[in-house]
Amino acid sequence: MTRVLVVEDEPALARALAITLRARRYEVDVAHTGAVGLDAVANRHPDVVVLDLGLPDLDGLEVLRALRGWTQVPVVVLSARQTSDDKVEALDAGADDYVSKPFGMDEFLARLRAAGRRGPSEPPAPVVETDAFTVDLARRRVLRDGEEVRLTPTEWHLLEILARHPGDLVGRRELLQELRGPYLDRETHYLRVYMAQLRRKLEPDPASPRHLLTEPGVGYRLVP
Structure with a gap:
């Protein structure tokens, strides 16, 4: 049976989605915040995540990027944001599909089935x-x-x-592009500052340092 995690803070919509999906023989978990959603992915191992972008604690894109740091579970975004830029940003961040609110339930279910067919989620291995x-x-x-640090x-x-x-x-360059964007990939002094701060807190x-190592002129590595 396919397990779906619905991350949605609007109670009426979350309840309607859960009822509809359970009626179609999905197993459903519901999370009303991004933090609870991230926890549920790690502990419940859903086959598909339905993710609202307008969450009360974390932006949905932040949740999506956090997920993509350690799992490729299919994610269908639900959002009232309807501009092309919003959709592109979500897809670039790793969403498998994007459904704009308001939406038809039949279309949503079809997109959910398509996402679920893209393969089972990876077993999370998110601890180093x-x-x-x-x-x-x-x-x-x-x-x-x-x-906790x-x-x-x-x-x-x-x-x-x-x-x-x-x-x-x-x-x-890879680190700077992820941290600060494609136009700041030469500002390596930022990396030295942040790495020094991490070492003070963790080493x-x-x-x-034994774990947060510098390869001079090239980059950095985390050695377990």
Whole structure:
């Protein structure tokens, strides 16, 4: 039986979707915030995610990008945003389809079936552990000595990129394009600043890092 996770903060719509899907023999979980939705993907392993962009805690695009850091589960976006730019942004961020509100239920169900046929979701493997700290990509947090470490959004994004490819070298240009956009790929001093901040927060000896390593002139890597 196909499991669908509906991430939608509007109670009436979430309830209508759940009733309709269950009547068609889907298993349905509902999350009303982005944070709960990310948790549900990690713990419930849905086959398809239906994602509203206008969530109360996180922007839906932020949720989508977080998911794409560690899983390729099919995602059908639901949104009242109807401009072409909004649709392109969501698809570029990793959405499999985009349905504008208001929508017809028959069309939505057809798009959901199509997304579900693109293959089963990957088993989440969203945790990278070192002997000093743990990066939990699903829950978007870092633990050190059992305590959560507070990171800025940019620090987290940099760590997240490296944690997607543990042990691998990630080039400076690739990092800057993800962090700051395609027109700032030469501003490597930003990377040095953010990496120094991460080392101060996570490395036992920031002056002699063991896990957040620099390859001079090339890029950075996270070594578990």
